[in-house]
Amino acid sequence: MDKLKKIIIADDHEIFRLGLKVAIEKSPDWNVVGEAESGEELLEIIKKEYCDIIIVDFVLPGMNGIQTILKTKEQHPNLKSIIISSSRDPRLLTMSKEYGINGYIFKTEVRNTILTAIQSVLAGDSYYSNVDEVPVVPNKKPDAANPFRNLSPKELEILKLTVKGYSQKETSEKLNISIRTVETHRRNISEKVGKLPTPKLVRLAYIWNVVQDDELVSIHKSE
Template sequence: MNKPIKIIITDDQNLFREGLSMILAKDPEIDIIGEAVNGRDLLDKLPTLQPDVILLDYTMPELDGFETFQVIQQQYPLIKVLILTMHYDESLMVFLMEKGVHGYLLKDEESEVVISAIKTVHEDGQYYSDYVSKAILSHLRAAKTTNNSRRQAQQTNNFSQREIEVLEIIGQGNRREIAERLFISIKTVDFHLKNLREKTDCSNTAALIKFALKNGYQQ
């Protein structure tokens, strides 16, 4: 038999943490080596406790789940982290997975699902639930639509590379700040803005910003 998977449960809700600990302790392949009440408490314990997997609540005082994960990722890269949350938020799922979180679980999951997630992430390095896979697919489809819209806009309006660069940052600063970011003069910025207004039939900068957002030049 393989060594049990060493885990730490981190959650600021005592009842949830203790209940989950009781459930997981029944599985002989899982060894709960510690609990923590928040991110700071967890990080204080990690130098002496070396888990394979951490169940980490996303919403906590004293460092939230993502802030805590960033420290773990940097200092303990071999530890796998499963985020626990009450929130079904597709944008959050995609964001966390893109940042390297190893799995995302809702707190109302069945205990069998949590156990399966722990074993999967320990063995394979990642755990994708159905809703996480759906969120990622939705994100990819939206990105494809955005890219298609941007490509079509470029072909229709025949933008220069510099005009594209202006569209990507328009609205994120004044003309001087745009000039500084692109290492060009304010007069050159004005020249590009004039050309962009003519090519897009936008009467002013506000309309150009809307055009940039609608066609995927800014996220």
């Protein structure tokens, strides 16, 4: 029986992938069974190749790392995942936790730290690089990281009402549109942002300044 833990790496920089693969395969228990340059390529590899964990760069062509992982979890809900990134923006770590990603590590970490993160996640734990000392700068949001960047103006309007606690009926009355239209917009928001319960959606909307403190007048505890 094959006891090797199988790993797939997704990063659009070939040299980084090679270096990470060499480091990983120094462990006799791990084997890199696939490499991808984009989220779309990773999804295709996973259709054909079983793996225990995926290590995904946050910034990829097309879908970003979090979007890619969410897509893989639609078919493989138990697949372990780690985001690896050059960014030390604490909001990205928060997003990773909110979306249930098992780890978030910096590319600048030393080899042993990266291997420790992989080992921890494979063992069923989580591992997140320490960003406590990194300040949040609200006006400097990397576009690729903002989960709300692809929402239309109408979707943003409905999102704001949703996180403020408006029901579908109340939203339809407020915007003078049908409930079915509200349902469609909410479904589109979910497809673009990820299927999250309202409390987590609220926290992300606040982190990314979609809503302000004084706007959160009433928020559902659950949906």
